[in-house]
Amino acid sequence: MVLTAVTVGAWLVLAAFVVTWWPRINARRSWRYAALGLTLLLSLFHQLLYSTVAGDAYVTFRYARNVAEGYGPVYNTGEYVEGYANFLWMILVALPGAVFGDSDVIVVTAVLLGIAATLGSVLLAYRLTNRIVRIATPDGPALPGLGVLAAALTAAASTPAAYGASGLEAPLFVLLTLTFCLAITSGRAVVAGVTVALAVMTRPEGLVMSVIGLAWFVVEAARRRRTASAAVAYLAGAAVLLVPWTVWRLTVYDHLLPNLVLSRWRGSWSGRLAAGGDYVAEFTLAYQAFVALAVAAIALLLTRRRVSAAVARARSVVWLLVVLAVGHVLAVLVAGGGWMPVWRLLAPVPVLLAVVGTAAYGLFVVTSPANDAATADRGVPLVRGRTVPVVATALCGLSLVVTMVHPGALPAMHDLRTAAGQRAEIGRWLDESLPAGTVISTHNTGSMAYEAGPSIVVIDVFGRTDEHIAREGEPMRVEDSGVYAARDFDYVVNERAPAVAVEESSYTRVRECGINPAYAGLYEVASFRRAGTPYWVSVYVRRVRAAHLIELLDAHPDFTYVSCP
Known part of the structure; x- marks a missing residue:
């Protein structure tokens, strides 16, 4: 509740400052910097309001820890499987652990980098907006206060804030997207190419951005706004990183596509499109104010057909941003959402x-x-009045409302935090109870597997970190989403033969004594009560070693074995 009040208070202070002093913000740099400072505070408090390290981030952390400790980019020691799709982020969070010889800093590094990247995106939104307007009017009124409004809207957007402190790569990808746009706006084709390569190395959706960027350079060359050499420079900048990285991946992992990407495309098109459509529709409903703002602004642009060459260049960048947004949405839709x-x-x-x-x-x-200068003269007072800042800060307020009341926003992230914490406790229990080299299987390859430590071999029954399951297993749809995974229980049970199988993703409030038929022949259920709580956790133990495994797990002071009837 305290962080909620602080976040709302930061928004109220920012809104009052911007609306009251709007003319000065446009006229004086010091006032703009003050407004940006308040915007950064809003962004920081908004991120801390979520403050959830997502369970999925721990998959990357396990890879990063193995890199930092000298085992290489592997999930299990000696098994070279590309179970991540965020190479750049994994390396960035691994570096401090490698440099300082302490892998415990990996999670802290990821959180701090994510927060910093989100704050950087706020500043880049300010810079990019003002840069576009300045291209159109190099000697005219730039109205830099509009950049402050773009920064405020970025700070208030729920999704960037939710994942700022999540430990995931989303903040870095947003930062690279804006950096790519700013490089193009500044006419730096090589920098744009290098940036888009970094984006591809951060998220698979970076490939969509790379293709759109190349198409933009080609169109610009066709319209004689840029030379053809700009497209060549863009490709060269991207190739400098992407070519050696791809060669390295093929050498280490023997495959072009990582398991995570491969599994997403093995399901049915109809199932992916249906779930992806629902995902995008829910997003659009939550962000309808942002969509309406962009549509209205573009409609205003389209009312003026004949413009100068400078204005045409500025408009082309705006259209690039529109196409990037649409292309990203379509890519996620086709992939089935998340x-x-x-x-x-x-x-x-x-x-x-x-x-x-x-x-x-x-x-x-x-x-x-x-031939219509009078129109512009009438328009300038409108933006210099208080209508625009009032509308923009009101949209920021609506974004905060989405954060706090939408069931898929703050409440869902806090549920995710609770589940990740419970799984982490189970992982520490396994690490402290089982001998080094023990093989366990689970579909939760996040916080539980990370806390189980590198001495425990973790088999992902959904194939994200297992080569055979990912490429040879049967595609299956995960719950009600459009995300597909793979499974091969016969391979898990008979070939990998885990000593312990963890089926439940976290604690349960009732004791579970049933068993998955795939494990029934060779395993038996062992139920444990979490001391001092109403929670239970049930695991499957290999029947031939059941008595010994139960004794080891029961010896932990926080878990008590209770036999099933």
Whole structure:
């Protein structure tokens, strides 16, 4: 409740400051910096309001810990399987552990980097908006206050805030998306190519951005706004990183596609599209104010057909941002959406829409065809009045409402935090109870597997970190989402032969004595009570070693064995 009040208070202070001092924010740099400082505070408090390290992040952390400890980019020691799709993020969070010789800093590093990247995105939204408007009017009124509004909308957007402190790569991908757009806006093709390569190495959706960027350079060359050499420079910048990285991946893992990407595309098209449509529809409903802002701003731009060459260049960047947002949405839709709350896979979209809305409106206000200068003169007072900041800060307030009341936002993230904490406790129990080299199987390869430690071999029954299951297993749809995984219980039970199988993803309030038929022949159920709580955890233990395994697990002071009837 305290963080909620602080976040709302930060928004109220920012809104009052921007609305009251809007003319000075446009006129004086010091006032803009003060507004940006308040915006960064809003972003920080908004991120801390969520403050959830997602369970999925621990898959990357396990890889990063093995890198830091000298075992290489592996999930289990000696098993070279690409169970991640965020290479750059994994390396970044592993570096401090490798440098300082302490892998415990990995989680802290990921959280701090995520928060910093989200704050950086707020600043880049400000810079990008003002840069676009300045291209159109290099000697005219730039109205830099519009950049402050773009930054405020970015700070208030629920998705970037939710994943700022999550330990996942989403904040870095948003930052790289904005950096890519700013590089193109500044005419730096090589930098744009290098940035898009870094984005591809952070998220698979970076491939969509790379193709859109190349198409933009080609179109610009066709319209004689840029030379063909710009497209070549863009490709060269991307190739400098992507070619050696791809060669390295093929050498280490023997496959072009990581398991995570492969499993997503093995399911039916109809199932993916249906679930992806629901995912995008829910996102659009939550962000309808952002969508309406962008649509209205673009409609204003389209009312003016004949513009100068400078304005045309600025508009082309706005259209690039629109296409990037649409392309990203389509990619996520076709992939079937995602299962994590607050629409993680669409994190760059609200930020792009915020910049589109403010920059396009700025172009409408400060520019006009040569034969219609009076229109622009009438428009400038509108943006210098208080209508625009009032509308923008009100949209920020609506975003905070989405954070606090939408069942798929703050409540869902806090549920995720609770579940991750419970799984981590189970992982520590297994680590402290079982001898080194013990093989366990589970579908929760996140916080439980991370806390189980590198001495425990973890088999992912859904194949994310197992080569055979991912590529040879049977595709299956995960719950009600459009996300597909793979499974091969015969391989798990008979070939990997785990000593312990953990079926439940976290604690249960009732004792579970049933057993998955796939394990029934060779395993038996062992139920344990979590001391001092109403919680239970049931595992399957290999029948031939059942008595010894139960004795080891029961010896832990926090878990008490209770035999099933």
